[in-house]
Structure formats: C-alpha cells, structure tokens
Amino acid sequence: MASEMDFNDARKQGGPDPRAKIDVARLKERMADCYRQILDHLLPNGVYVGEEFQCGDVYGAPGESLKISVRKNKMGVGEDFATGQKFGDLIDLWKIVQREDYTTAIRNIASFLNMAEREPTPTAKTAKSVKSQPDIGPPVAQYNYTDANGIIQLVVYRHEFVDEKGKKKKSFRIWNAATKKAEAPKSGRPLYNQKGIASAEKVILVEGEKAADALIAAGVPATSAVCGSNAPTDKTDWSPLAGKQVLIWPDNDAPGASYAHAAAKAVLAANATSVGIIPLPENKSEGWDAADACAEGVDVRVFIDTAHPESIAAAPVATVPAYTVGAILDDDSPMPEDLIAPRILTPGGLTVFGGAPKVGKTDLLLIILAHMAAGLAFLGMKPPRPLRIFYLQAEIGYYYLRERLKQMKFDPMFLPLVRDNLVITSQVRMLLDDKGVEMVRDAILRFFDPALLDVIVIDPLRNVFDPGEGGNENDNTAMLAFLQDRVEKLRFLVNPNAGIILAHHTKKITKRMLEDDPFQALSGAASLRSFYTTGIIMFRPDEQQPMRELMFELRNGQSIPTKGIEKINGIWREVERHSKRLVNKDHGEKLDNERRRRHDVILQLLFDEARRGHLYSPSQFCQAFENKAGLGGRHSIHDRIDVLTTKGFIKFNKEGRGAKSKYGMMCIEGMEIPRAEPTVDPETGEITDIMTLLLPTHFKQPGDGAILPVENPEIWVYHEGVEP
Secondary structure, X not given: OOOEEEOHHHHHXXXXXXXXXXXXXXXXXXXXXXXXXXXXXXXXXXXXXOOEEEEOOOOOOOOOOEEEEOOHHHOOOEEEOOOOEEEOOHHHHHHHHHOOOHHHHHHHHHHHOOOOOEOOOOOOOOOOOOOOOOOOOOOOEEEEEEOOOOOEEEEEEEEEEEOOOOOEEEEEEEEEOOOOEOOOOOOOEOEOOHHHHOOOOEEEEEOOHHHHHHHHHOOOOEEEEOOHHHOOHHHEOOHHHOOOEEEEEOOOOHHHHHHHHHHHHHHHHOOOOEEEEOOOOOOOOOOOOHHHHHHOOOOHHHHHHHOOOEEEEOOOOOOXXXXXXXXXXXXXXXXXXXXXXXXXXXXXXXXXXXXXXOOOHHHHHHHHHHHXXXXXXXXXXXXXXXXXXXXXEOOOOHHHHHHHHHHOOOOOOOHHHHHHHEEEOOOOOOOOOHHHHHHHHHHHHHHOOHHHOOEEEEEOHHHHOOOOOOOOOOXXXXXXXXXXXXXXXXXXXXOOOOEEEEEEEEOOOOHHHHHHOHHXXXXXXXXXXXXXXXXXXXXXXXXXXXOEEEEEEEOOOOOOOOEEEEEEOOEEEEEOOOOOOOOOHHHHHHHHHHHHHHHHHHHHHHHHHHHOOOOOOHHHHHHHOOOOOOOOOHHHHHHHHHHHHHOOOOEEEOOHHHOOOOOOEEEOOOOEEEOOOOEEOOXXXXXXXXXXXXXXXXXXXXXOOOEEEOOOOOOOOOOOOOOO
C-alpha cells in the first residue's frame, strides 16, 4: 500500500480537495498511539480484556463476539465471530463501522486525530491564501459522559497544543454516541458523572471535566455541563440534579461568574432543593478553579463545608411541567428506552398485571421476571439488557417459594444473571403504609444501588393495600390515594425512573364483560386505569381448556394483539388462540384469503416493476393499478398498502427521484433495479451485474405513522404481532 494518498481521484467523485495529501504511514502510527480513543469512539460499549478489545458486534452492541487485538504487532487485527467479518487493521474496522470507503475513512480518521493535511505546493494564485494549520496532536484526556447506568452518551476529547506564536492553547472535540458523529446534541446534553452523583444529596457543579475529576478524586460528588462555562444552559439536561442541594464552584474570572448565575437559574428550574454559589478567595489568580485548589493541596471538603455560598433561591416544592408546542417540536432528544418492550413497562411507568385467583398469574409473572433479569425476550416481551428487579410478594412462604424456583425450567447459561439480578421476598405480612414503605425501601437498598434498580414488583396489591380510613380496594378514592401516597412514594425514595409492576386480583370475567371491557374487572378499576401506563389481564376463556389469554391495554404505543398462552411440559408457551369467528365463518375465511391474495399481488407487482426500472410512491401505485390485477379501487389499494407499510413488508427509499416525496419510493425485501452503469467484462465484452439491490432508507413507525430513518438497511425488520 502506498505511504501517501493523492485525493485527485476522490475529487473527481465529489470528494475533498484534490491538492490535499495525507501521509498514510504517519496516520497508522498515530492510530496505533491513539488506539483507545479510536476504539472507544467507534464502539463505546466495548471493553478491554487483556490484549483484546471486545464488543457485541460492529453496530456497538454490548457483548464479546467481536474481538480486536490491541497488541502492537497485531494492532486492529480481529474478527466478528457472529458474522465472520475480519479486520486487517484499525482502518478496516473504521470503514465497516462508519460505512465509509477507503478514501473517506482516511480523511475522517485524520480529522478525528487532528492531523493537519500536508498542504500542496502553492502556485502564484494560491500562495497568498495558503495558511499552515496547526497539528493539535492526539487528545491528552478523554471524558466519558454516561447516564446513571453507566451507558456512554457523549465522549469529550481534550487537546492541548502550542500555536504558531508559542502560546499554550486547548481544544475540545465532542463525539455523540447516539448519532455516532462528531457533534454535540442540539438539546438534552447530559451532565458529567451522572452515575457518581445519582445517590448524592449535595453535588458540586464546576466548569469543565478536569475540575470535576479533581473533586471526584478527593471524594466529592461533582459534575459539569458539556463545554463548561461555554455551555448553553438551555441545551443541557439538568434533571439529574432534581431533589439535590447544588453548590456551584465557578472559575475565578468574569465568564465564570456570569456562567454561575446562568447555571443557577437552570438548576433551580430543574427542581434542585437549593442552589448556592461558592465565593472564591480574593488572592487567587485569574481562572483559578477546583482543579487548581486540589493541585495546591487545599482540603476541598473543608473548603466546601466552611464556605458561605451566595444562596440563589430555593426551588418550589413542586412545579407544573409545561412546555410550548414549539419547544416540544424542536426537541430531538431520543425516546427513553422501554424497560420491557414494546411499551409493556417504561421508565417511571406503572404496569398492572391482573387476573382471577388461581389463574396462574404469579407463576407466569415469576418466569417473566426471571427472563427480564437475564435480559431475555419472553412471549414477545423484550428487555434492553438484564434488568435489576426487586419482587415484593405477599402470598408464598419461603419453603414453597424455594420449591417453585427449583422446579423452574430455565437456561443454565443465563441462571447466574437471574441469581444476582432478581431479589424476592418470602411471604410478607404487612401493609404498605408509611412504615411499610420505609421497610421496603431499606430492604431494596440492602441489595441494589438505587440508581441501578430497574423494576419494583408488588404481588398481590390486595395483601399490602393500605385502605386508609374506612376505604377498600374497590373504593376508587382509596385506591388513588394508595397509588399516590404509597406506591409513588416508594418509587421516589428509591429511584424515580424505576418501573413498577402491580399484580392485582380481578373479579371473574363474564362473557359480557369480556366483550365490553375486560379491564373493568380490576378492583378499583377507574383509579387504576387513570393511573397506569399499561394494563395486562390474564384469564381463562374456557374453564375446560388449559389455554389462557393475555390482553393488553397501553396508554402509549401501538396496541398489542391478545396472546394465547399455555403451560406445556412445565414451560409457558404462546399458542394459537381459538377462533372467535362463529358467525359467517366461511365468508370470513374468504375475506382473509382475498386479503392475502391482494397482499401477494401488490408485493409481486412492486418487485416486477422495479426490475423494469419503474418505482412508485403509494399514491402513484394506487393511480397506476386502480382496477387492475384484481386489486379494486384506489382507496382499497391504498388501505392495503397502509397495512403493508405498517407491518414492515413495504419500506421506502427517499434517495434519487423519491427524495422530495414525503414517503419516497416503495421498496420490498430483495427488490432489484437496473444498474446505471452495468459491469462490462473487458475481455469478452459481456455485460454482467445489470441489476442492483434497492435498499430502504426509511420505514413507517407502527402506531403514530411517522416516517423514520432505517438503522441498518441490509437487515429487513418485520413488525411482530401482525398478519399480512
């Protein structure tokens, strides 16, 4: 491989400046020196094990299937054992992860490592305009911004260099883990050291990660906003400081004082209990900060405790969260990840799992929780990772609980996760009153860091229900008071973002109730349904049959079809539900067959037309094939296309001539279109490779119908729970 790369060819293809050149040999040397920054940049969820870097795959999932050597003589050599992809060096890895060709990869790696391109020899015309660009060198520090669970959200690289005038300078580069680009989020920028401040009552807010690290090393809970005093306070997510006493330690200069007051207002708005600004000693130099104090040997704990901060104000006890529509529409921050997808349990959400006595809900709930604790999907319910769960159960004594757990059939490979992540009480005999809430909180804190707890389960609600004065669980007022004053209090004392599952008894579901509204069978249903984010009912439609049905009611997200389940050989499995089409059964089957026929016709037409070079938007297809191929009228075709896009059989490509369309051109899995320039064999003159795959760029989001970018166009995803 040449040690120098000329970009003339790249320029012809719309690439960078053709005069610019990069010394590839020098680039590789720099990559070897900075391999940690490169690997952490590309795959932030990876870990170093000995002389290997391990990750789940090239898309950055946690795991160990992808292994990369970091030995000096084999730097970057590795393989993704899940896919068989192999890498010869770090440039190979960069190309695959970033989906870039060699030319673009070299240029972007050089930019990432801040290597100045060697300027071309100036001509008479360009001599005046050519300026030398400083090589600011590799980063001297890397700061990982994580959430409270330790998942990386941003990485900030600090560079220190001397400019052409001999003046010391510093520069920062930001990498966004969500977009995998060198950019700062437009809104919702995270705070530094969220995991470290999660359980702290008092937090010190400083300007910059270096100062925060100095305090953290001294045992002081500290944080910083991205970009320090240059941080736009309206673009920072200050919510991790809610409910905390916050002291601001500014830099000893005018920008520091200005930033301290602006940050104080933002922190107050985020519901901190109090905010103060620490006054600085008068004899300190300009720019003196917490890092300087630590370097001088100042006992920063004593300094903070004896300071008389300027008290800004106390935040109100409660505020009403209100936003302009414009602020909501401008918010591009990612949706919080479901604790149990799809929307079964969300962060801070409440799921009620109801069923009649002896229907088997505790048995099913136990196996569901075991799967969630192991990070495994079960009956279509999927956790994003192994969940940490505290299960308060008030029905089964210790020995019978032990018997059930030993009989539970579970994959032994994942049992270690279940052993550590799922904590269960034996039968408790207590009310969840004020004292009971504190007892449960103390029990949770014996096993879990509160910031890392994901789910609290209470089973059954009836056995711990605190009715108040004269109330009962069928009293909607008493039920609402219990949910607000007991259940929500427990969540707030442990982790406000934890999800809660309440197991609850139902009345016997009659046929009439099943048809009208089965969720009315929940005791205290009116209050529960106004409060929960998800309801699940487990019932037995036929007492003579072993099959149960699970019905779902979601406040947010796409509806979930009723599932049939049955315990077969000791394992709960999803089974086909009995047909409820008792009237006009033959006619109904004919309608189903007709829908399937139209489905096949539409997909086949799209496939065949694409090979002829004809692509269609939904409206164009309806117009072109109205009353043709047995598809019926335009509205009928449009309705069927709408179903197929929602279920993922049809996606969209918005490149080329479909770029200006709302949807773009429809495409299906395996669709091929003619190549713009077919391959010609130079020896025989034979034309080959005349077709190429058309991959989707966007898909239709089930539920809200939003058109969103496809994460991986080469993996075709169909939406579950739907019949074509």
